[in-house]
Amino acid sequence: MDYIDFISAERLKTYLDHTDSQKKAIALHNHTLQLAASLMSMIALLELSLRNTTNQRLSYDFGDFDWLLPGHTALPLLPREQKAISTATSQAQKAAYSKLSYKEKAELDTKAFPNGVPAELAHKNIVKKRQALFVVSHGQIISQTTFSFWKRLYSSEYETDLWKRSLKKVFPNKSLRRGDISRALEVIYAARNRVAHHEPVYGARLDETMRALSFIRDALGAKKDENNSSFQRFSRVQYLRLRMDYESFVEAWDTLT
Numbered sequence: 001m002d003y004i005d006f007i008s009a010e011r012l013k014t015y016l017d018h019t020d021s022q023k024k025a026i027a028l029h030n031h032t033l034q035l036a037a038s039l040m041s042m043i044a045l046l047e048l049s050l051r052n053t054t055n056q057r058l059s060y061d062f063g064d065f066d067w068l069l070p071g072h073t074a075l076p077l078l079p080r081e082q083k084a085i086s087t088a089t090s091q092a093q094k095a096a097y098s099k100l101s102y103k104e105k106a107e108l109d110t111k112a113f114p115n116g117v118p119a120e121l122a123h124k125n126i127v128k129k130r131q132a133l134f135v136v137s138h139g140q141i142i143s144q145t146t147f148s149f150w151k152r153l154y155s156s157e158y159e160t161d162l163w164k165r166s167l168k169k170v171f172p173n174k175s176l177r178r179g180d181i182s183r184a185l186e187v188i189y190a191a192r193n194r195v196a197h198h199e200p201v202y203g204a205r206l207d208e209t210m211r212a213l214s215f216i217r218d219a220l221g222a223k224k225d226e227n228n229s230s231f232q233r234f235s236r237v238q239y240l241r242l243r244m245d246y247e248s249f250v251e252a253w254d255t256l257t
Contacts, residue, residue: 061166091144187212
C-alpha cells in the first residue's frame with residue numbers, strides 16, 4: 001500500500017498545494033499532526049483551568065455553589081446557556097447510567113415505571129426514563145460542559161451581568177478589557193475545533209492561535225504583566241512543548257514549501 005492510502009488523496013491535497021512532491025507533502029502532514037497534539041494539550045489545560053476558575057468566581061460572587069443544578073437561578077443566564085446546562089445535565093446522567101451493569105440498569109425500571117414498562121415503548125425511551133432518575137452533582141455537570149459554554153460567558157451579552165460584577169476578577173489585570181479576552185477565546189475555540197477534526201492549523205491562523213494562547217496564559221489570574229504567574233507555572237511544561245513543536249513546524253514549513 002502507498003502512503004496516500006493511509007492519508008487519502010483529498011486530505012493530502014491540502015499539503016500538495018504547498019509543496020512540489022508527495023514526499024514533502026506527507027512530511028508536512030506529519031509535522032502538522034505533531035503540532036496539533038501539542039496544541040490540543042495546551043488548549044485542554046487552558047479549557048480545564050478556565051472552566052474551574054470561572055465556576056469558582058461565579059459561585060462566590062453570586063453566592064450559589066450549585067448554580068448549574070436544575071432550579072437554581074442565581075445567575076442571569078440567557079436561554080442558550082440554560083439549554084447548554086440542560087444538555088450537560090443529560091450527558092452527566094447518561095455517563096452515570098453507563099457505569100451500571102445490565103442487571104442494575106434493568107432494576108431501575110421499578111422506579112422509572114411504577115406501573116410497569118409500557119409494551120409499546122421503544123428501548124431508547126426506556127433508557128431515557130432510567131437515566132432521568134440520576135441526581136447528578138454540580139461537579140458532574142461541569143465535566144460535561146463544553147468550551148463553547150464557558151467562552152460565551154465572556155461575550156458582550158454578559159458585559160454587565162457577569163463581567164463587571166464577577167468575571168473580570170478571573171483576569172484581574174485592570175488594563176485588559178472583556179473584548180480582548182472574548183476575542184482570544186474565540187480564536188482558541190476555532191483552533192480547538194479544527195484540531196479535534198484533524199484539520200490543519202498553519203500560516204496566519206496558526207500565528208493568531210499562538211498569540212491568543214500566549215495572551216490568555218499570561219492573563220489568567222494575573223493582576224499585572226507577569227513572567228511567573230500561577231497559571232504560567234502550572235502550564236509551563238505544556239507551553240514549552242508547544243513552543244518547541246511550533247518552532248519545529250515553522251522550520252519544516254519553510255524547508256518543505
